[in-house]
Amino acid sequence: MNRQELVAHIKAKKSFLCVGLDTDIEKIPNHLKETEDPIYEFNKAIIDATKDYCVAYKPNIAFYESLGSKGWSSLEKTLNYIPKDIFTIADAKRGDIGNTSKLYARAFFEQMDFDSITVAPYMGSDSVLPFLSYENKFVILLALTSNEGALDFQFMTSNSTGLKLYEKVIEKASTWGNPENLMFVVGATRPEMLKNIRKLAPDNFLLVPGVGAQGGSLEGVAMNGMNKDCGLLVNSSRGVIYADQSESFATVAGEKAKELQQEMEGYLKKFGVI
């Protein structure tokens, strides 16, 4: 999917919601645990219930990888089940030397057909470039993350440029890619910094985790981060998919997604995107 199509879907659905498919075998309802592939059955039900309210799905790969080859099979089936007009994000945070990053790109863009992958910036240009060479695919580079450990290194300030590490990541990566193939991860727990990030990356989409369970506010994110094309994908995982753990889990997940979509519709109107 390209940027223009993503923007069109956001406008049509009046939503910039990304649903995080962080499906934990220990948290899914008991009645699904007797099926042959509980993870896939859970995801299928969540997708059916939420697909009208969201524009992206983001499976965090750790949840599948922790189940071994069986988990990878559940991931592949889930990806195939997601409607083609919904943007897909492999939340994998990969990154290795050039010839190895090529293989990760092959894994997520060819072996599987994700629209995008999250990538960790520590190893620099050749670890990121192989992912950028695919047409209509996106790198979503970690810039400012939503967790406590973000404070350890991401705010380190350069003695030569005065830029913080996360700013340098955005500045440098913007010379490798462009808004057609590069997005950034910016945690919702730091919405006040979105204004600053918009100066460095006015047109790139930002993937914003941390709304809900991690404590970020949707309003703060929209106010500080929205651009004329929306430019935001706000992720909710636990707040949607585990809103209810009974047999009605999917219905409740659909309701939660709809609530978020309606709040988002308000911001899209308020800031003139629709």
Place this chain on the structure above:
Amino acid sequence: MNRQELVAHIKAKKSFLCVGLDTDIEKIPNHLKETEDPIYEFNKAIIDATKDYCVAYKPNIAFYESLGSKGWSSLEKTLNYIPKDIFTIADAKRGDIGNTSKLYARAFFEQMDFDSITVAPYMGSDSVLPFLSYENKFVILLALTSNEGALDFQFMTSNSTGLKLYEKVIEKASTWGNPENLMFVVGATRPEMLKNIRKLAPDNFLLVPGVGAQGGSLEGVAMNGMNKDCGLLVNSSRGVIYADQSESFATVAGEKAKELQQEMEGYLKKFGVI
């Protein structure tokens, strides 16, 4: 495996060689491609031929992941085939928010039984700590990598401490772990920096990729990085496993591993480890 056992194996085998099982389906000899699991057959032959000369095996996970669930199955079988007295490294470069890193730890330390995993530091403490909570398992944290992109961020110098990012990573991580559960990745392409790194991390093992195909020198690494317990695992991947691509590939790989072991024996004696 704990640190003491690893040191004992290094002394007994007179080697600090790690063989990188970066097994690429496109590079393995034709006669293996007709078997049911060519990757596993290749690895089995390489392990049989090299196991007397090395103390560690390091599959780079990208090579398996790029083959989907079938690749994960080859990885699991390979890991089970490695003799229990050889240290195993999942070269995965993972790292995510705390509750997700827990799952990666479960994937590589429980679902599979690796002795260690490489971890990317960008997301800070809570992305690393879950891996450190396992007894007799190691985090191998990226500090100074061997690739060109290492120059993009790892040398950024802090305006408050004067430390470079890779130095700050070592300093900070040393407050999270200790030489019994924490190693660092330091590329062989920058051996002159090993002396400096030894000041920050005198006792930690260093995993050193980049000897051979990437141009690093074993002598430079040993001279600058060895400590009284050796403290080094030097990895060779392509230089060993693809030294020959005929039906004699395993024999030649064994010879290459033996050559490296003999050179290493010289350095272990020279620096008084054995």
